[in-house]
Structures are given as C-alpha cells and as structure tokens.
Amino acid sequence: MATAAVTAERENYLNQQYGIRSWLLTTDHKRIALLYLASITFFFFIGGFFALLIRLELLTPAGDLVQADTYNKLFSMHGQVMVFFFLIPSIPAVLGNFLVPLMIGAKDLAFPRINLLSWYLYAIAGLMYIHCILTGGVDTGWTFYTPLSTAFSNTKVIEAGLSIFVVGFSSILTGLNFVVTIHRMRAPGMTWSRLPLFIWAHYATSIIQLLGTPVLAITLVLVVLERALHLGIFDPKLGGDPLLFQHLFWFYSHPAVYIMILPSMGVITEIVPCFSRKRVFGYEFVAMASIAIAVIGFLVWAHHMFVAGISLYSAMIFSFLSYLVAIPSAIKVFNWTATMYKGSIRFSTPMLYAFGFIGLFTMGGLTGLFLAALGIDVHVTDTYFVIAHFHYIMVGGAVMGYLGGMHFWWPKISGRMYPESWGRLAALIVFLGFNLTFFPQFILGYLGMPRRYWQYPPEFQVLNVLSTAGSTILAVGYLLPMVYFLWSMRYGKVADDNPWGASGLEWMTTSPPPTFNFEETPVVTWEAYDYAHIPDPEEVAVER
C-alpha cells in the first residue's frame, strides 16, 4: 500500500498486542495459523523421531534395536501422528488459515471463534495423544484394522481412537469455515473465476473434510464401542464383519490423501506462475481438476482392499475408478509444465520446492498406476512398494508443497526474509535425501518385503541400508528450515510488501498484514495471475 509513513514500528497482527492471553484468546485467523504452525511443527518432529527409530531398526535384518512390540508402536504412532496431527492440518490449518481471507480480500474467516475452537480441539486431541504415547502408546498400525484393534491389541486403542475422533472435529470445523468464507466473504469483484487456484484447492479440500471426516469419526466410535462394550460390529466372533471396518475406514482415509495433496497442489499453482512471471496455463482446467479429484476421490476407496476378500467384480469397478482419478492429477502436472513455457523463470527457493514437488508427485502418481492395476496390486500391496508410493505422494508431494509454501509466504507471515542460499541448499538436501530414502523401497516392495516388519530376511538388507542412510540426510534437510526460519525472525532482512512481485491480494497489504488485513476493502477488477501487469520486483529496483 502506498502510505508514505512506513516506519519500522508499523502496526501489524504480530505487534498489535503482546502476552500469552493475546495469543490463546485470539480470533485473528493469522494468529491462529501461527498457533497451528507451532503445534504441527511439534508433532512433525515427534513423528519424524519415530520414523528415524524405525529406519534405524531396519538397518539390520534382525530385530535388535527395539523390541517387536516397541517397533509396532513406533510405526503405528508414526503414521497416526503424521497423518492426523501433521499432514491433514498442515497446509489448510496453517497456510490456508493465514491466506484464505487475505487472498479473497476478507477481514477474517466467516467464524473466527469457531476457528479458535478448532485449534483448541486440535490441542486437546494432541494432549490426549501425547498422554497416550507417554503411557504406553498404541500398536494397531495407523489403520486400526479389526478385530486386531477391538479384541486383540493390549495397548491404548481407545485413547488413541478418541484422540483422533476429537482431532477430526478440528478438521471438520476448519473445512466448514473455509467453505462458508469462500462463498460469503469474497471482496467486491472477486468472482469465482478470479479466485486464486490456491482457494479452489482449499475449497475442494474443505468439501472432503466436511463429508469424509464424520465417517471416520463414526468408525472410530464403533471401534471404541466394540472394544469397550463388546458390541458386535466388526469382530466375527461377535457376529460382526471385519471388512465392514475396512470399507468405512478407507471411505474417509482414501479421500484423506486428497486432503493432504490438494492444498499442496494449490501452493504449487501459486508458486509456478509467480516464478515464471506468467499467468497459469489452463486456469479452468486446474480449478476443475481440484473439484474432480475431490469428487472422484470418494469413489475409489476399495482399491485398498483388492486382496482383502472383496468380490472380483467390485475390485474391477474400483480399479477402473482409480484410473479415472489419475486423469485430473495428470492434467495438473501438464498445466504446471505448460505454465513454464515461454516464461521468465527464476530459481528461488519456493520454485525449487515446486520443481521437487512436480518431480516427486509425478513419480508417486505413476507408481499409483501400478497399484491400481489389479494384477500387480495383488503382489505389491502391503509391501514396501506401497510405503514408497504413498510417501512419494504424502511426503514428496504434500510436504514439499508445504515447505515451498512456507518459504513463499514466510515474508508475509513474519515480515522477514529467510536466507536465500540456505533455503536453496535445504531444498536440495530434502530432494536428495527423500529419493535416497524412498526410491529403494519400490525395489524392496517388488522383491516382496512386507510392510510393518520388525525383522526381515537378510537378502533385503542392502536396500534397507540405503533407505536408512537417506533418512538421515532427509532429517538434516527438515531441520535446516526450522533453524533459519527462527533465525530470520530476529536477524532476517525486513521483507517488502511484495518481495516476489506476486499476484494475489495477500501481496497488496503490508508484510506482516494488519490485524484486519486491509486498510480498506480491496475491489478486484483484474483476473488472477495477471502477471502481464505486475512489475518484476528486481527490474523495478533497477529502474529506480
């Protein structure tokens, strides 16, 4: 904004109030985003710590670092922490929370207090889960398969289940808030066809959160009821059906993958045009691809059950539908690539993450074609091939997008620049470490190494050693950004309002933004990604 009196002490959402109460009772979506950032980062490092222990155990074929029961708890809690306490809230609750109102020109989300409530639900669920970890943990796998979870496990299944039940409501409320906000709070002139694609991606994500999460919640309640009161629902000994659980669980948990990846795709769709200085190629197709993924994503769940005992013909239908959902994903990759054509491309840190995302997501997507093929799935399901595949999507894809987005919007969030060369180095380390960790697992899986194995036949060792080596590199890559982000909050260069010369309303307010985001409500008269009319920040500096 062109207010001349820009001082270092400009009032913004960070310095308007101080003190712990001003944070814990805030209804400002930007502060709530930071509460989420701190909490999910905490859980990311817990989950990452479990992952490192898993990889260390697998360094040798014998089970020698931890006991079998401990190992089973490690991979169960790694999965649950990473999925429910990091990946699902990651981009929506941090970047989405921060950016959705800013991008559409609103003062806040539609329901600021519900937004705070959703963080409190997350925090309560998080405390319950930590209590569960500290008092013995849970060993059912992240999937809670019955009747193992309801009748055989001796661990804290009920506590873990209830904790995830509660965190689900945090997710539902965030989704609800976004849907209402995007419908009702857009600034004048911000039509649906002018929305940034980040918003379209979050809209699609919110639909899944709203419609899918209640099913998981009900399923977990049923697990708790069967375990606590011996109500026969899933256990055949009580007259139940164990496959019913799998249907219900995957009805949420497959779309949940899209809760993790769609927002990340939204981030990439902001980064690629900005650092190519070009409008996005095929806006409508990218937007509709998000919606298509959300809708078709609800119809593919049983592809997790091809060997579980479902009928031949239902397996065929679900295989076919799984191929359909691959098409909108492919469309996105092609459109990002085409966006670069005839651009003016800069290799800044966020763009490096975008390159990494496209590469890893492409490989994750292509290996999804293997798993959707019935004949191959029979051999590779429940092996390391699946582990590698979904880590390419959920870590190579979702986490790369999250980190790319954190770098891209860090100047807006903190008002400071991070050190660019460290940023590029970390992006490179993450990319290399990731591939070294997970690529060997594709081969391991095809060779037949089952997942969730505490000990394994010695012929699998070489590939496991490579994977473990990669995981330590990956850990360094993840620690670096945390260190320099914290460093930059005090020592980083003060950021301009729009350091990248990016489109989007969030860049038209100050960095960091004032509490109510805009001095006056913006009126939008231009299309999204109007890079023809946005000056390149560096060229402008030269001209001056």
Next chain:
Amino acid sequence: MFDNFPLWPVRASSGAATVDALYIFLVALSAFMSFAIFTMILVFAVRFRHRKGVEAEQIEGSLALETTWSVIPFFIFLFIFAWGAVIYFRERTPPRSAMEIYVVAKQWMWKLQHEEGQREINELHIPVGRDIRMIMTSQDVIHSFYVPAFRIKQDVLPGRYTMAWFHPTKPGTYHLFCAEYCGTQHSGMIGQVVVMEPAQYEAWLSGSPNVPLAETGQKIFAELGCSTCHRPDTQGRGPDLAGVFGKPVMLEDGRTVVADENYVRESILNPASKVVQGFKPIMPVFQGIVSEEQLSALVAYVKSLGQPGPGQTAGTSSAGPSNPPANEPAHEPKVQ
C-alpha cells in the same frame, strides 16, 4: 536378471511371468513419462530462465492441448486397467479339481493341512506342475498369505474362508510371508513353500502314515451326531448331503446359493442363517463348538460327498487318498 542385485523375485508360478510382464511395461511407461516431463521442465527452465529485459509471454491455455492430455492418458489407463483386470481375473478363478490345502492362520503361525492328512506348520510341501488351491481362514485376527515367488497374496480372515490358487512351475524353496499386520510377532509369522518334483513329493507324502482329511471329517460328523439327521435313506430332519457340494441350493426364503466352502462353513456354525427349502431351522448352532481344524475336516468330508463314488454310499467311497480328481494327472490347466 542380476544375481547380486535382483529387481524381482524368482518366478516360480505360471502367473509370475504375466504379472512381471505388466510390471515391466509399467516401468517402461513410467520411465518414458517421467523422462518426457522432466526433460520438458528442464528445457523450459534453461531456455526460459529469467533474463534482463526479456518478458514472459502470457498464454491463456489451450483447449486442444487440455483435451489431448486428458484423452490420451484415459486410453492408456483403460489399457492398463484391462491388462491388470485380466491377470486378476485369472488369479481369482481357480481351475476345477485343483489339489486343495486347508490353511488355518493364527497369531503367529501358519497351520497347513493336506487332503491326504499331512499337517504342517509354517511349511508347505507341494508338487511342481499341479494347480494348488488354498482354502484359508484365521482363528483370530486378519492375516495375509503371501508368496512373492508366486506373485500371490490373499488376506486370511476370521469367520470365513478366502481362497487363493497358483500353479508352481519351478522346484525350490520360497518365502511365505504374512502380509497383513497381525500383532507382536507379525514379522515372525513367516515360513516356506517347498516345491518338489512329483516323485519326491509322493515320497514325502508317504513318509508318514496319515488319515485322509475327509475321513477325519467323517469321524467328526458321526461324533457330533450330524449323521442322525443328515442321512441319505430317510425323510431326514436335515437335508441329505450327498451330491450337494458345488451345486445350487434352494433356500427357505426363495434365494438360491451355491454350496461352496463358505456355505458349508456357515451352515455348520450358524445353520439358521441359510435354511434349505423344505426344512425347519432346528439344527443346533456349532459356533464355538468345533475348532477351525475340525471345520476344515468337515468341509472336506462334505465336499467328498459331493462326488459320490460308484458305491453310492457317500462318504466312504470317495474319501480316500486316491480321490479321483485330486490325483488326476491328465488334467492340466489350460491357462498359461
């Protein structure tokens, strides 16, 4: 391929090569697609890198391109889907008169039972060149029967039978894994499948005297008192079981079901759920009374009644180890 660094497990079944063929096709397709996309990105990134004074050219999009890169993948995907489905269809359709193995899985052990009566734990001996059909159930949680060398995997559920079949083509010893997480010693629930030359296998079979499974079943059938109602000669209170197996059965509620292993199992454990037309639901429930092993034997017995021998006194004639279809060497599967 590489002795020290293999890319796939040994191919030891008729199905393994077909799975590998699709796998190799997909690896090639993925390599090609990744190469194309990565090259394009790399070329764009170098050629259109930021230069002073050179502005990006704004391009809206292209309906023709969007259509192309939606429709072409669709047909490629359709092709992969069909290929994968054909393999799966064959994997799920066991040939008739395969040699049958009854499997009972439990935490953390595989119990395998031959029709001839041999019992094995965590080890399965089978002859090369025969169709083998597994009839599997679990005593506790879900397990999964996985032999990478055969490219076969099937979850083993409590409370019902699931099936798998394969046709071993190469003698050797192969890994048997449990592939569905089943608790503490999941990774210890492993074993081996020993594929033997037929002569060796016969020698192994005759190594120990055994009561054939169907005969064991007949004994249990009598002990449990089943034979008082299920009898061929009278207007019994229960249906005569001779010739029933594998045939459609009319139920009291008008439905028709095929009397397969799961039907027999259910009719023993919970008879009221599917009552045969013309009979009353008077049979007692055997849930919790018969063990999974006894159930396997009963199923094998009822099955043996399904192919009445020349004497027509169902049960004794066809229960022996020289069960005609099982040892019929002339019957070779036509699938490759």
